[in-house]
Amino acid sequence: MAEAIAGFTIAKPHILNSLQKTKLDLKPCSRWLWQCSSTRLFSGWQQPKGSNRKRASLSKVNAFPDWPLMAVMVEHIEGQRDLITYKSIWHLSDQAIKNVYVFYIMFTCWGCLFFGAMKDPYYDSEAYRKDGGDGSGHWVYDKQEDIEESARAELWREELIEEIEQKVGGLRELEEAGRK
């Protein structure tokens, strides 16, 4: 690591000064990369220390922070092949299991109500499906009031016309009287 850092700090002025020396300087860089890939690429590698004869390392892949999807364990034993154990069972925490069950219960309750209502004969009955007050299929609750309202407006217009006619008639009479 210290070498890599040194390489970087040395490399910086060289890149700036001359292109020739960059080839030489690439070397420590690539070595650093290689070292990292072998030892620390998977941050989950854990190397239990203490026994020289047997070493094991474990790698976990999480779908969500609390939701381990897969685990790979590699055990090194001297003189033998590596023992690799894959575990691809979902490991849910208690909280997650509880959440799943709560969701299941809620969905079941909602589903009973919703899909039960789809079968409810009331919604297919005449009381619910019959035509609305104006025959359109929509219930228009103010229909009667609106008819009455327009009838009154009509009445108002009739009266207004009558009044105007009377006034005009009176004016004509006055005019005729004036002419005579």
Next chain:
Amino acid sequence: MASTSFLPKTISPFLTNPPSLPSTHFTTKPSFLNPPADHLACTRKSSILTPSAKKKNPWIDIFDDGEDPDMEYGSLFVDGKQEEDTRPADNPNNPYGFLKFPKGFNIEVAQLGLKIRGDIRRCCCMISGGVYENLLFFPVIQMLKDRYPGILVDVLASDRGKQCYELNKNVRWANVYDPDGDPEPAVYTDMIGILKNRYYDSILSTKLAGLGHAAFMFMSSARDKVSYIYPNVNAAGADLLLTETFKPDSTNLSEGGYHMYHQMLDWLGRAYYNVPRQPVPPLRVSISRKLKEYVEAKYRAAGAEKGKYIVIHGIESDSKASMQSKGDTDSLLPLEVWDKITDDISGLKPVFVIPNEKERENVEEIIYNEDIGILFITTPGQLAALINDSAGVIATNTAAIQLANAREKPSIALFGSEEKGKLFVPKAEEKKCTIISSKTGKLIDIDVGAVKQALQIFDMSLALV
């Protein structure tokens, strides 16, 4: 005030009006607290503005000392009555379709002016009672139209009373909601929602309000909540929620007769700055052409000719459609008496208006006179159209009498007592109405001979026709 707080009755200053504070509390009262000249001027001016000045309820606003005598109403709003259409003119030059607002027009300030002037754009009338009470409310609606031009009047009435508004051109919507009844909670809350959605400026109610009815009106969020209240202890708390209250003379408003709403009319037509007092309009009904045609077909089928029949209304029945006033329960005559009255009517055909089909047989049986018509009519609209085409009306104290007066038809009104007659048909001579009242105070003892004599007014009118 700080000195009074040490006294045992600390609540008393809030219960009474500030001017009527016990003067003992202010032993060294500074003179500026009660300048005598100004105070006199204030009371005089307010008494001019509101002739029926009542004691204000200090609970509503303890700092409300009445009108400000120094207030100047200049150009803040236009003097006089409200305009019929407040919408500013269209502006064809404006690319955005904005209206031609006057310079400096500020919508909030405009509203303020309207509030000071007391403009009413939308008004709701809740009318208690049946057909008779609703019919007598017509002058109030006309008054609203005259006094507040451009007003939209809606009505809430009982199912019977609502039928009257077929005859009223001034009403926009009429809904069934019986203020006297005991509504279901769903209907009650629904109606509050409807009233709130319509954004009324003013709600008038002729139901005698207690706290419950006042709360209903309060929840409608109208600006002015105007109602009659109980004249007794039942009114406790009602005026806290109402802006204006009227106290009737008795617990039955209908006992006031034709002028049963006189307090409300008085208040609505009050003089205000440059607006003079609005005269009370007479009761008028308007009948639509459609209704006239329908009723004409109906009475032709019953064998009557236009202008050649007399409407007889007020047959005793257990029907709800007999259109009596709540203030005069003794106002129906049994068929035997009607038989005597119509015994020798000739020339004009008596048309009996029955409120229920089951009365038809009784009329056919009991009435001796063969030349009669029988019509089944329950709505005031049809009755008015029938009366409009008739030569005259003989009726007891039912809506028929008021309709005849409204259409200026000659009528004979049979009353149980003379006082009732004067109450329900004031100025009878002007209305071509002959009042015949029983001497004993009971309608059934009415003098049939007098009625027969009075029948001559119909013949006269027929001769004129």
